[in-house]
Amino acid sequence: NPYLLAHSQELETFSALPRSYQIKTGFSQAQETDPMGANTGNYHVIRGASWAHGTRTELRLSFRDYGIEPRNDLGFRIARYAQ
Template sequence: GYPRPTEAEWAWSARSTEAAPLRFPWGDQLPPPDRHGNYADRAASNVVGRIIFGYNDNYIVAAPVGSFLANPKGIYDLGGNVAEWTHDFYEIPEQMEAVDPLGAEEGDYHVIRGSSWMHGTITDLRLSFRDYGSDGRQDVGFRIARFAE
């Protein structure tokens, strides 16, 4: 079968650019540019607590995959729409930098990365934001990965 990406693979796909790593999926400033992604905004103001002022993607909850622009690597929906389960189990990361690290081999919770249509705060919108869980949520989905040959 196809695995979910590791947390390191997800982070590299979302943050890495030829310049500096990005703070948010769209750059370093709020609000996101038009047509960038599905976040907590004016359209979702009746179903979420906090919204991004000055932004409206016209979707109340999840949008069809690929409804917004791809990132510089051509990957869709790494920021906004739904947050994503990763392969790795949740643990507090070590302070040293590792190259392509694998997470814990076992645990109670999996790492969730990315923002969703429910996220509207600076903390939740950052590409470095990490969440965890073991049960499904309406704003969490997954993508599959495969090894390049």
């Protein structure tokens, strides 16, 4: 599995989802609709909780971190609108 989702059945609740990341950039004054992030950069913003690591503070869904190196607790989120 290239995305390291060994327990994909556990992804049914939002708190069990892996942390996600996007390229870290400065904030602009203009608002964007559905921004895609920067095209360049090294550091990534890591958003959300992780079941693999974490203190009590880091287990919050609003937790933020940053990094360059790959990590086994980073992934992506799949979502769709409820019918």
